Amino acid sequence: MSKRSHNEAxxxxxxxxxxxxxxxxxQQLAAIDAELAETESSSLSxxxxxxxxxxxxxxxxxxxxxxxxxxxxxxxxxAADLFSVGWRTTRVVVAPPPPTKDQx
Numbered sequence: 001m002s003k004r005s006h007n008e009a010x011x012x013x014x015x016x017x018x019x020x021x022x023x024x025x026x027q028q029l030a031a032i033d034a035e036l037a038e039t040e041s042s043s044l045s046x047x048x049x050x051x052x053x054x055x056x057x058x059x060x061x062x063x064x065x066x067x068x069x070x071x072x073x074x075x076x077x078x079a080a081d082l083f084s085v086g087w088r089t090t091r092v093v094v095a096p097p098p099p100t101k102d103q104x
Contacts, residue, residue, distance in 0.1 A: 024032075
């Protein structure tokens with residue numbers, strides 16, 4: 001079963017459309033079209049606004065994640081610093097002293 005186009009509507013529907021169009025002036029039809037367009041756009045605008053509004057707990061979640069990330073980075077930097085201190089200490093203890101001018 002195929003869908004009918006607007007032009008292939010039943011005779012009753014066509015008569016109703018013609019009767020409404022015949023009873024209304026072009027200005028009235030334009031006003032109705034403008035009102036329908038405004039209603040549709042405001043409804044769309046409202047739905048888009050609701051969709052893109054941030055959730056109420058966004059600030060708390062963002063602060064928590066940022067703090068956690070900063071603590072993790074600080075911990076890793078501290079571990080790297082402590083690891084390098086151990087290597088530097090080992091190098092100073094094991095390595096021979098650098099040559100001085102007197103030894104040349």
